[in-house]
Amino acid sequence: MAGIPLRPTARPIVKTPQDRLFSVVVYTVFGLFALICAYPFYYLIINSISSNNLSALGDVRFVPLGFHLSNYPQVFQLPGLGLAAAVSIARTVLGTLGTVLVSAFLGFMFTQQRMWGRVFWYRFTLITMYFSAGLIPVFLIIKAIGLTNNFWVYVIPYLVQPFNIILVKTFVESMPQSMQEAAEIDGANILQVFRRIYLPNMLPILATVAIFSAVAQWNMFQDTLIYVTDQSLYTLQYLLYSFINQANSLAQAAQNTNGGSLSAVASAAAGQTATSIQVTVAVVVVLPIIFVYPLCQRFFVKGIMLGAVKG
Structure with a gap:
């Protein structure tokens, strides 16, 4: 109809090869940056659910090895x-x-x-x-x-x-x-x-x-x-700091005790290594x-x- 202006149609955005290359580079760089930021948390998690011996040797890097969840019940038994x-x-x-x-x-x-x-x-x-x-x-x-x-x-x-x-x-x-x-x-x-x-x-x-x-x-x-x-006012982060410092002694006490009476902390750490205690407590503290x-x-x-x- 004459006299009625037609609504202009939006032109489709045409991306040049340079635009596509730029998008690929940007997504790749930021994707790698996101992976670098997320990997430390992923590393803690896979080591906390892997075989304690393999974790202590540093063999767990990308996927869990010897999957188990026993570290978490034992860590939750740590006093305080x-x-x-x-x-x-x-x-x-x-x-x-x-x-x-x-x-x-x-x-x-x-x-x-x-x-x-x-x-x-x-x-x-x-x-x-x-x-x-x-x-x-x-x-x-x-x-x-x-x-x-x-x-x-x-x-x-x-x-x-x-x-x-x-x-x-x-x-x-x-x-x-x-x-x-x-x-x-x-x-x-x-x-x-x-x-x-x-x-x-x-x-x-x-x-x-x-x-x-x-x-x-x-x-x-x-x-x-x-x-x-x-001690009744200790926080989780302070306990994490303490357990990390004591991890070697806790794991050694648990491994050296054969049928004897364990302390509350050592008994909770039984079957664990210093690395397993550190990574499991870190996951418990960080996730919330x-x-x-x-x-x-x-x-x-x-x-x-x-x-x-x-x-």
Whole structure:
């Protein structure tokens, strides 16, 4: 029909040989990079389910040899593992929740022009990213405030994280200011604006902060090594550190005992080698945190991009 413009048809994208070659190279390079990143985890898993003797000799590299799963029941019998898992889960959940809430609130407050001393406090917070008092002064402070041999040493010192605050602040600055103005016209105070307007809209960046915090909390063992001597407060990562250091002695004790009474640790390690203990405990400790990424991945990319670049 004359006078009615026809909708333009989209032209098919024609790839040149150079485009195809470029795609092949890119996919190959990134595929190899992904394999390099995944292989250490795969290596741990196949060695934990292979013959302990072959694993100790280093013969297990690409496929399991002498497949068995007996290492895992024996490792789960290691004393203190269940309690350490509970401590690690508790510190990860509470520490992540506290860090997310503090980062969200401070990131929001640092965008408020009416905040008293806003520039000073923001810069004061950022300075801590570049300067540290050192191990001994920090230990003396932790001891002075009564956090040694205290579960809260895993939570309180990590609440204020400058990098996370920067991400949240930049994300909040990209949100329309008119939302806060409309809420204040309706009579909302600053806490109501934060809780009802901004907090529900921070989900992508808070998921990013939660991933960073959860991984850091789960993998931390230095604070246990420095501040904790109470065995009931040991974490999984610290037990992994201890078992790796003791693996040779545990395996030797189990192998040298013929019908005699074994200690609790040595009896749990019976039939194992130092390598099997190390790789099996490492798999048990690493796998839980790996499952966090698929749950939060859809928020992670969006959050880190919006929190890193002011829109």
